[in-house]
Amino acid sequence: MASKILLIARVSDAEQRQALPAQKLRLQSYMQRLGVNDASYFEFDESAYKGARQKFAELIEQVKAEPTEQIVVFDKIDRFTRDASQREVGVMSSLVQKGRIELHFPSDNLIITRDSPATDLFRLGIGMLLAKYYSDASRDNVKRRFEQMWREGLYTHKAPIGYRHTRKYASSAVKPLKGIAVNPKAAAFVLQTFELRSQGSSHQAIANQLGLQGFISPKTGRPYKHSIISKILANKFYIGIMKVGGQEYPHKYPKIVPKELFYRCQAVRQGRQPVRVAYNSKQYTLKGIVNCGLCERTVSTYTTKNNNYLKCANSVCKNPSTAERLALTKIEKALSSLAIPTKVVESLQATLKRKLAERSVVAARDRNLLANIDDRANILYSDRLVGRITAEQHDKHAAKLENERQKLKTRTSFLTSAPSGLEKAVAQMVHVCQNAQNLFQNAAIATKNLMLEILLSNLKLKDKNLTFDLNFPCWGAG
Known part of the structure; x- marks a missing residue:
């Protein structure tokens, strides 16, 4: 018997934590059947689809660094992995082949060692494939459910500025149902944002003006940046259309902005130059509509001593300033x-x-x-x-x-x-x-x-x- 035993209980997400005590009980019962009283217990509630599962990876590194032989026990194969291509699987398989560790799956009645027959290795491989299949199927079911919710007009992401999340309890024994409602104060600022934009105000000017009136970020306590104003003005959610999964769907929540006002703001955006630099930001009469009579280049305007002058944009052109x-x-x-x-x-x-x-x-x-x-x-x-x-x-x-x-x-x-x-x-x-x-x-x-x-x-x-x-x-x- 190896000198060190590790009992590992895992669930795919935090909502399944109630399954951890049952896993722990089965792992301890297995130890009792082996007549072992000294074992280290670890449990994880990390999702197999969320990042690198840092805590589990750190434990595997500890197993790899241990010089003595070890037994690593999972309740079932699907608690070991749901993806045979993961790095942790490769590391532990390598340790098994070197005789450094044994893998035990008591609920599947399977033990994997360096000398395991092909039938046991086949069962392990099939078990991992089935675990991945069930995981992928579960993910697809969740995705289909979300798509159905979107078609029904339900928004599954964070509510945009101007709205707030609500919770409605069907009874005290069930989880609250999340909803979205208008935040009257913020919605008034959103509508004012569109009105100011339709009049030609810049994003920064809108942010400054409404910031003085109290339109500020609840996180920072400061006025929203111009980039946030830009996102608000481009968001069709305010006219009843939500964009999720790369698709647009009509939603069931109250609209804040009239469609005519929204599209008027889009016209303002399209009418503005995409790049505004220091030398090209000032408005002049005749700007961009007069050409040089000598070289056909555009005539630009500059100001000196409070007087405006027209000059060919071609620096080598001999056409005099006017x-x-x-x-x-x-x-x-x-x-x-x-x-x-x-x-x-x-x-x-x-x-x-x-x-x-x-x-x-x-x-x-x-x-x-x-x-x-x-x-x-x-x-x-x-x-x-x-x-x-x-x-x-x-x-x-x-x-x-x-x-x-x-x-x-x-x-x-x-x-x-x-x-x-x-x-x-x-x-x-x-x-x-x-x-x-x-x-x-x-x-x-x-x-x-x-x-x-x-x-x-x-x-x-x-x-x-x-x-x-x-x-x-x-x-x-x-």
Whole structure:
């Protein structure tokens, strides 16, 4: 008999700890059958799928370092390992082959030594394969259960900022059921985060502003970092969609952010430059829309002594710098002369009048069809009252008539409301052209650049002279 005996009890996770006393009892009973009273007992509740199982690995190193022969006892083969490729299995198999240790599995009635026959080694190998199969099957069952929960709209991860975890007890004898509910205070900050972003605020600006109002991390007691704000703004959970396992599922929890607001924020993100560096972070009028008349490179803007200047981005280009004010003066003069020719206005008005007439004809026809549907519905109801048709036949045809009615009502509503929209569009077009200079002068820099991209094209700067073309549908008055 070896001079040292190690009894090892193991479970796959902490929730199975109640199985450890039973394993210990069986191991001690085995010692009694062998007539041994001196044995070291170890127990582990580490999962075979969680990390390197550090404590168990440390014990194996102790076994390896022991110079005397040892007996290592596990209750069953599946308590020894669930994966034959693990390092600990290789180490202990090597020690068995060297005659340093024996492996005992009393519940499987199996002892493995250096001289074990092939049948016992085969039983050990099959036992390890079966243990791995059961472990993998258990993992698959858990995975399938999670997938089913996701399809049912249940979220199995940490609740996002703005929500909190809840526990509901079905009875005092069972584990609480975990749920997710809105955290009113945090949810208000989340909604405000989206509102500020939709107005163009940066992630850092949002973090600073809301931090002063109390939107802070419960862990650090400090305002959230801009990276957290970025994650909040990209999280579809707030509009009812959760992403788990690489897939998106609709969830069952209350929504915090309207979809329209969420996607408006995504548009803000997409409209921003992905990289903002020091030299490219300041907004300038004409930025990125003017090219050099000599080398065709983009013209950039720089500031010196509180004045802005336009200069070719090509450092070796000979095109001289030009005061931004000179270029803007020429643009404003051109905008002041914008007008829509009389013939164009008359053509638009004629087109609008024709469209109004066409829509009136269609709307009148649809109103007649609606009246006809009402008559058919009354006849159908009368047929049901006198018994000429069954209730099932009545409901079937009534549903069909109602569907036709809703389609016609929707189209009629559009036909009667659309003309005012057309009139408005024509009026706005005339207004923009007549007031282009004033609108440009009073607009923000981003709006100015947008107006220039719409109204002008082929902007080129050469020898302090800016040239450009006016776009359709606006023409110079001259």
